[in-house]
Amino acid sequence: MTNVDGKDARDEHQLNELNDELAVLVKIFPDVLPEVFREMLLRFDGQSRLELVANQLLLRQDAWVKGRWRTATERTEADAIDVSQIPEADLFRRNSYRWAVKAALLQEFKTLSKSTVKAVLAEQNHSYTLARPVLKKIASKHWRSSLSKFFSRWARRSEDDTEMHAMIRWTKSTDGSALPTLKATGDAELDDELRRTVLVPLYAQYKALQEDKDWHLAVQTNLEEAKDADALFECGCCFSTTPFEHMTACTESVHFICYGCISNSINEALFGQGWDRNLHHDRGLLRCMALTANDNCQGCIPHNATQRAIYQSRKGVQLAARFESRLAEEALTMAQVPLVRCPVCSYAEATDLYLPIGTLQYHLDMKHPFRAFTYIFLTLVCLPVLLFYLLFSPLQSPSTRIPSPASLLQTAFTRLANLKQFPARFQCRSPTCSTLSCTRCSKPWRDPHTCFESEAVELRTTIEAARTAALKRTCPRCGLSFIKDSGCNKLTCVCGYVMCYVCRQGLGPMEGGEGYQHFCQHFRYEAGRCRECERCDLYRAEDEDALVKAAGLEAEKEWREKQGLAAGNGKLEKVSTVGRQQRVEEEWSVQGVVDWWVQNVFTCSLRSQ
Secondary structure (H helix, E strand, O other), X not given: XXXXXXXXXXXXXXXXXXXXXXXXXXXXXOOEOHHHHHHHHHHOOOOOHHHHHHXXXXXXXXXXXXXXXXXXXXXXXXXXXOHHXXXXXXXXXXXXXXXXXXXXXXXXXXXXXXXXHHHXXXXXXXXXXXXXXXXXXXXXXXXXXXXXXXXXXXXXOOOOOOOOOOOEEEEEOOOOOXXXXXXXXXXXXXXXXXHHHHHHHHHHHHHHHHHHHHHHHHHHHHHHHHHHOOOEEEOXXXXXXXXXXXXXXXXOOOOEEEHHHHHHHHHHHHHOOOHHHHEEOOOOEEEOOOOOOOOOOOOEEOHHHHHHHHHOOOOHHHHHHHHHHHHHHHHHHHHOOOEEEOOOOOOEEEOOOXXXXXXXXXXXXXXXXXXXXHHHHHHHHOHHHHHHHHHHHHHOXXXXXXXXXXXXXXXHHHHHXXXXXXXXXXXXXXXXXXXXXXXXXXXXXOOOOOOOOOHHHHHHHHHHHHHHHHHOEEOOOOOOEEOOOOOXXXXXXXXXXXXXXXXXXXXOHHHOOOHHHHEOOOOOOOOOOOOOOOOEOOOOOOOHXXXXXXXXXXXXXXXXHHHOEEEEOOEEEEOOOHHHHHHHHHHOOHHHHHHHHHHHHEEEEEOOO
């Protein structure tokens, strides 16, 4: 027992040491995928392993990386040298976890060979969550899988993959209902992963269904009891009768409005064209929608009643968050405060900072003299318009009066100073976002960061990386990753391991493989798949073009969703959102034009003491 405990302690120490070195390499080389570091750390050994890997990456980076770069959306910040900053799927895994994963997948995919399962696990860093979908796709092409699907079509019609999960066991509770439980795997780490990825979502789904069922039962019972007690009230908008618990009154004329009408009004304001009509912008409240005789009720719906109506509707949490976000954005826009916005959510911060008078000095931007003098020349050309503005501005009414030119210029120079002092790296402080972005190009921040990087180049890099990953194979013996460029589908690794490129099955004598007998031996008069057997082809990769195309389309879809772009005719079209529309309006206000002119003509710096 002592020897076993000592071996486990040494393995744990070595695992922690490898993960610490992996974290250091991720910090130093943020553009390289972690799988490159894992492969190199396993290849080198000794006390100076980390220094050797870093030196090799500095001298022969392209030869080691082989195109395995992080895409633009995958490059995340690595400020702290900490294992917790690296995703769990990219870390070195414990031997007990790897054995438990292999045993669970071999038990589930009995139609696949052991070497195929080992090869897929090597490609996915022995992650159960990542390897299972790949094995399901491979197993679906097997004739036994097609036959079992044909006979099970009438046996069970459930299409939910979570309910059909092989690691889920259904047991009856005391009230007769079926409850999902996990099968024991023998490893605490794998049990925790299955609980987080399988059991918790399943319980959340059943909880939501049960709460929805209980809610409808409570509403129906309350309605029947109110009918029996003759305690129904008429809505002033839809004229339907509703219990008092689902009614509220406006703040002026005490018109009764049901929660259904409030919810419909909110939906029309958010997703239709009723925002200006349904909202009282000065109060930030929903207008009274009662159909009165004179139709001039100035009342509003209380905020707490609006919240209750929203939460009782379908997807109430998301709807309430969007409503509050829209109100906050409008309040910030009406305040006319210079803001730095998160490009993902509606979070914003004011950029006005206090800078004592005399600490700054302003001068022409001589780094771009042609641009500065061009704007000055255009200003002199438009001098008659500016003179007319100077004469016309004092004659305006106080409600519509444009600020004086001196006020506009003072605000513009103050914002220029704040812009110079405000850092380029912006951290969103919203608890649901926390995105790092650049204040100059509004793109997600990554190290090293390049402002105004071409979106077409970024998209092309993402698609190329996804297509490369779709064709990548990994040796389950030594962990070396490679891509077949030409030749047959019988691959031999530098360590001597032999495998099939199509199904990943081991073909060497140590794996009990068949060698070339694994491939189709029938003569074919025409090109294409064999009609006499289901064996792999020796020189033809099955659906390789379709696999690459599907991986590229999926990567493009994910990239557009993360960047807020709409897919259409191969063009990069921005999605129309409230936040971006408000930013455009802010930029092209009178103050925004003056700010833009000052920022392109002048620059500022701290006055030397």
